Each structure stands twice: as structure tokens, then as C-alpha cells.
Amino acid sequence: MSYVGGENFANSIDLVAPYGTLVNTVVSDWPKGSNLVAEYKNLSIKFVNIGLPQVTGHHEFRVRQTQVLKEISRLVDAGQLQVHLDRVFPLQQVDR
Numbered sequence: 001m002s003y004v005g006g007e008n009f010a011n012s013i014d015l016v017a018p019y020g021t022l023v024n025t026v027v028s029d030w031p032k033g034s035n036l037v038a039e040y041k042n043l044s045i046k047f048v049n050i051g052l053p054q055v056t057g058h059h060e061f062r063v064r065q066t067q068v069l070k071e072i073s074r075l076v077d078a079g080q081l082q083v084h085l086d087r088v089f090p091l092q093q094v095d096r
Helices: 007-015 036-040 052-056 059-077
Strands: 021-024 044-047
Touching: 007 021, 007 036, 052 059
Parallel strands: 021 044
Antiparallel strands: none
């Protein structure tokens, strides 16, 4: 999941495992060049503009996002939702 967008989004495509899913939550331009890597790896790429309900004034979607964030917070606080990191690599080292 990319919370940064921009160049980070483009670099993240190479990091996703084959058949994996990349979720970008920041408005970003599609990386310049070919989408060959994403196609070759059969990636699913999803864009979620978390700011759209605020910009468009869609109150029902703002309410829904608030409910989702509260539920995520509840699950984290209860220890029922945790992040499990296997390894962390700087982007410069992922191709080694």
C-alpha cells in the first residue's frame, strides 16, 4: 500500500510479488513508460482517493470513511489487527 504516491508509487510496482495487489491512496500520475512489469507479474493495482468525499462534499461517503477508520482503530486497539513485517528493505536494495 502506498500512502506517499508519486515516484514511490512507480517504484512500488517492482516490489509487489507476482499476483499481488498494490493499493495507492494518494492521487498519482501513472508511471511514465510501459506497464509491462505490472502486466507480466499479473498485478492488481487499485486506486483509493481517500480525500474525494471531502473534496466533492459527499457526506454519506465521509460518514462511511469515518466508520471504517473507527473500526480499524478499534481492531488495532483490541490487538485484532496487526501489521506483520517479514523484512524491510530500502528501495535501493530491493533488486539484490
